[in-house]
Amino acid sequence: MTLLELVDVTASYGRVQVLEGVSLSVPDGGAVGILGANGAGKTTTLRAISGVVRTGGTIRFQDKDIRGLRPEQVAALGIAHVPEGRGTLGNLTVRENLMVGAYLRKDKKKVTQDVDYLIELFPNLKRRIGQPASALSGGEQQMLAVSRAFMASPTLLILDEPSLGLAPSTARDVYDAISRLRAESGISMLVVEQNATLAFSVVDSAVVLETGRSVLTGTTEELRGDDAIRKAYLGA
């Protein structure tokens, strides 16, 4: 079954149209990547889903038309968005950040279990559980941002360039943990990433954006075998 479907989505900032026709679909339980050069519209596609930019076209989540909903309405339906730049709350401790992610949940026992699970998954967060988020390294803040989004118990996790600004080995660690999170929880994901090698370690398929349009979709296997993709995104 299809969880999220975009058909010919357009989006603009004021009068400037940035998305010209983006189509993609995320199967239930699947993980899909969005690849593309700087400025291709990857971040804007995620913002269109989350209701942060004005959009046209069709955006369906669990067969419900969600285009035009406000960000908090989209979140309440089960879509958690980790924006570029993370957005953790620096003055709050790691534990408090996680609890902020869970603030709408009533299942308090499961909330505690999820915190325990996440700090097992990300041992760095366990070590720093009582420290303010501002004291964390870039990689740890990314791990916290992903964890906080997971604490909302979403059906779909949207990640905007989790590797941004991280040293290669740290980015690898973050992706390894994201992979485990996916395998263990079965959560669906939509992941924007410049680094296709990292993206392909988590996603089953990906869509390529060029100047605001989706121009190619394929399984990771197919895309790895595509010469143009290898040249543009895999450093081949």
Ligand code: ATP
């Ligand atoms: P990057 O990897 O650089 O973030 P991207 O593929 O995510 O690239 P977007 O951030 O979606 O691309 O940007 C697409 C286009 O929209 C770019 O030309 C960008 O300059 C423009 N744009 C982005 N944000 C705004 C904004 N708030 N107002 C006006 N134009 C914007």
